[in-house]
Amino acid sequence: MADAEAAGQADAVLLAPLSEDTFLHNLHVRYKRDIIYTYVGNALVSVNPCRALPLYSAELVRAYLARPPYQLPPHLYAITATAYRWVRDRNETQCIVITGESGAGKTEAARVCLQCAAVAGEERGAAGALTAAGTLLEAFGNAATALNHNASRFVLFPTRHTPHSTAYV
Ligand SMILES: Nc1ncnc2c1ncn2[C@@H]1O[C@H](COP(=O)(O)OP(=O)(O)OP(=O)(O)O)[C@@H](O)[C@H]1O
Numbered sequence: 001m002a003d004a005e006a007a008g009q010a011d012a013v014l015l016a017p018l019s020e021d022t023f024l025h026n027l028h029v030r031y032k033r034d035i036i037y038t039y040v041g042n043a044l045v046s047v048n049p050c051r052a053l054p055l056y057s058a059e060l061v062r063a064y065l066a067r068p069p070y071q072l073p074p075h076l077y078a079i080t081a082t083a084y085r086w087v088r089d090r091n092e093t094q095c096i097v098i099t100g101e102s103g104a105g106k107t108e109a110a111r112v113c114l115q116c117a118a119v120a121g122e123e124r125g126a127a128g129a130l131t132a133a134g135t136l137l138e139a140f141g142n143a144a145t146a147l148n149h150n151a152s153r154f155v156l157f158p159t160r161h162t163p164h165s166t167a168y169v
Contacts, residue, residue: 010074011039037074044079048105056112061119076109080116103148107134110156 008029009015015022027047030038036047036055055075064077065084072078083094096113098106114130141154 007033007035008038011041011070012045013039013041035073037076039070039074042069044074044076046076046100046105046109048103048108056115058119061116064116065120076112077116080113081120084117084120101147102145102151107138107150107152107156 006029008026012018012023012026015026027038027045030036031047031049034049034053036049036053038045060075061077061081064072064075064081069078069082079096083096086092086094098109098113100106111131111134118130137154137156138150138152141152142150143153145151
């Protein structure tokens with residue numbers, strides 16, 4: 001229980017009182033424990049850790065795919081798994097909107113979402129191919145700026161088509 005409290009509130013909507021101060025304090029508490037994802041209702045806030053954290057694996061993708069939303073801690077996998085289920089089960093096109101200032105981690109977040117979708121679709125080698133394609137595009141289209149040593153200087157509009165004939169962006 002004390003541990004859960006020390007980890008902050010997983011969904012900022014449940015903060016009492018909810019204010020800018022308590023919201024930022026909650027993100028800070030979680031960030032100090034390497035918990036970079038926090039829900040705000042059905043949106044996800046991600047804080048750039050600026051270092052590699054052991055938060056990503058195919059096993060974890062499968063765990064998020066196997067559970068309903070909100071049963072596991074906030075994660076990009078939960079967002080992507082929910083979108084994937086809507087594509088698979090309801091044949092509805094889904095769009096994941098990722099926004100933030102330069103260097104916030106949008107490109108990394110998009111990569112995580114696409115890798116999750118590749119694992120979800122059981123496409124062998126797709127996750128690796130996506131990473132390789134991203135690295136190649138970034139070699140031509142990225143540059144260092146004051147805010148980000150690897151800033152995207154081009155527009156990337158990844159669209160993933162599934163056997164269900166819907167696009168996954
Ligand atoms: N989840 C993460 N884990 C570890 N490092 C990260 C993560 N997200 C971002 N970073 C680090 O921050 C850097 C900047 O992230 P990224 O390029 O994704 O930002 P961006 O929002 O796409 O920036 P820009 O709009 O300038 O292109 C990355 O090169 C990486 O070093």
